[in-house]
Amino acid sequence: ESIALFSVKPIYLLSKIAKPFIKILSFSTGIILKLTGNNSIDVEETISEEEIKALIYRSTEDGLIEDDEKDMLYKVFEFNDRLSxxxxxxxxxxxxxxxxxxxxxxxxxxxxxxxxxxxxxxxxxxxxxxxxxxxxxxxxxxxxxxxxxxxxxxxxxxxxxxxxxxxxxxxxxxxxxxxxxxxxxxxxxxxxxxxxxxxxxxxxxGDIEDEYDKGEDVSQISEDTFMVKGYLSVNDFNDRFDLDIEEGDYDTLNGYLTESLGKIPEENEIVELEKVKFTAIKVKNRRVEEIQVNLLKIEDKI
CATH class of the missing domain: 3.10.580.10 (CBS-domain)
Structure with missing residues (x-):
C-alpha cells in the first residue's frame, strides 16, 4: 500500500500533462504511416528532464495542475539525484x-x-x-x-x-x-x-502523519521563550525561527545538543549561541524530549 501511495499520484499527474501531447503525436504518426504506406514505424523518442520540467511548469501556469502537485513532480527528479x-x-x-x-x-x-x-x-x-x-x-x-x-x-x-x-x-x-x-x-x-x-x-x-505521530512541535511561552520538542528537525527549527544552525552529523535538536555537548545532555544543561539559548528541560531514555528555547536580543548579550 505504501508503495502504491508513493507511485500513483505522480504517474496520474504526468499522464494528465502528457495526454494532449500523446494524442497529437498519435494522430501525426498515423498520418505519416498512411502517407508512407507503412503499417509500423520504429522511432526512438527521447525527451530531456528539463523539457519535462518546462512542461510541468507550463501546465501549472495553465491551471492544469496545482502548485503542490508541481512541487511533487519536481521532487520525483530530485529523488534520483539524492544520496541515502x-x-x-x-x-x-x-x-x-x-x-x-x-x-x-x-x-x-x-x-x-x-x-x-x-x-x-x-x-x-x-x-x-x-x-x-x-x-x-x-x-x-x-x-x-x-x-x-x-x-x-x-x-x-x-x-x-x-x-x-x-x-x-x-x-x-x-x-x-x-x-x-x-x-x-x-x-x-x-x-x-x-x-x-x-x-x-x-x-x-511530504510528511505522512498517522494517529501515533507526535503533536505540536513548538509552543510559545512568552514573547521570546518557546518550548520545543527534541525530535524537531534542525531545518524546520531554522525555518520557524529564521536562524541558521549549521548542519552536522545530526537531524534533530536532540542530536544537535548531544553533538554540541559531546554527550547526552542532562536536565537544565545549556547550549548558547549568538541568537538563541537552548535549555534541556526533559531528558529521558538517553534523549532530550523537551527543550526551552530563548531568543536572545542584543541587550541580553551585554
Whole structure:
C-alpha cells in the first residue's frame, strides 16, 4: 500500500500533462504511416528532464495542475539525484536497543515511543546485530510470556547499505526485498543512520502523519521563550525561527545538543549561541524530549 501511495499520484499527474501531447503525436504518426504506406514505424523518442520540467511548469501556469502537485513532480527528479545519507535519521537521533539491557526497560521504551522496528546492537552502536519488530515481540510474548523472551531469537537480519547509495536505488532495493528499514554505514564501516520506507515516500509525498505521530512541535511561552520538542528537525527549527544552525552529523535538536555537548545532555544543561539559548528541560531514555528555547536580543548579550 505504501508503495502504491508513493507511485500513483505522480504517474496520474504526468499522464494528465502528457495526454494532449500523446494524442497529437498519435494522430501525426498515423498520418505519416498512411502517407508512407507503412503499417509500423520504429522511432526512438527521447525527451530531456528539463523539457519535462518546462512542461510541468507550463501546465501549472495553465491551471492544469496545482502548485503542490508541481512541487511533487519536481521532487520525483530530485529523488534520483539524492544520496541515502541526505535523508537518513543520523545515528545520534536513532532509537537503538542494547541487547544486554534489562528487558523490562527495553519493552517500556518500545511501547512508549510506538516504534514498529528497532535496530538492536551489542557492546557498541557500530555493531548492529539485528532489527526487532514489535509485532514479533508481542507475538512471542503471547507464546512464552515476557519473562521468557530471548530477543536474539526473533531478530531480523539487518539490511546494510552504504550511506552513499542513491535514494532511488535504495527504494528499489527495499521494495524488492520487502524490507522497510535500511541500516546505513559510512566509509569506515561504522553505523551512520537509518532510512525507512516512510522516509523515502515522504521525500516526494511530504510528511505522512498517522494517529501515533507526535503533536505540536513548538509552543510559545512568552514573547521570546518557546518550548520545543527534541525530535524537531534542525531545518524546520531554522525555518520557524529564521536562524541558521549549521548542519552536522545530526537531524534533530536532540542530536544537535548531544553533538554540541559531546554527550547526552542532562536536565537544565545549556547550549548558547549568538541568537538563541537552548535549555534541556526533559531528558529521558538517553534523549532530550523537551527543550526551552530563548531568543536572545542584543541587550541580553551585554
Amino acid at each position: 545519507k541526505e535523508i537518513m535519521t543520523s545515528r545520534s537521533d536513532t532509537f537503538l536497543i542494547n541487547i544486554d539491557d534489562d528487558f523490562k526497560s527495553i519493552l517500556s521504551e518500545i511501547l512508549e515511543y510506538n516504534f514498529s522496528r528497532v535496530p538492536v546492537y551489542k557492546e557498541n552502536t557500530d555493531n548492529i546485530i539485528g532489527i526487532l519488530y514489535t509485532k514479533d515481540l508481542l507475538a512471542e510474548a503471547s507464546k512464552v510470556g515476557f519473562d521468557n523472551i530471548k530477543i536474539e531469537k526473533i531478530l531480523h537480519k539487518p539490511c546494510f547499505v552504504p550511506e552513499v547509495k542513491p535514494v532511488n536505488e535504495l527504494f528499489k532495493l527495499l521494495k524488492e526485498t520487502k524490507v522497510h528499514l535500511a541500516v546505513l554505514f559510512d566509509e569506515y564501516g561504522g553505523f551512520s543512520g537509518i532510512v525507512t520506507m516512510e522516509d523515502l515516500i515522504e521525500e516526494i509525498m
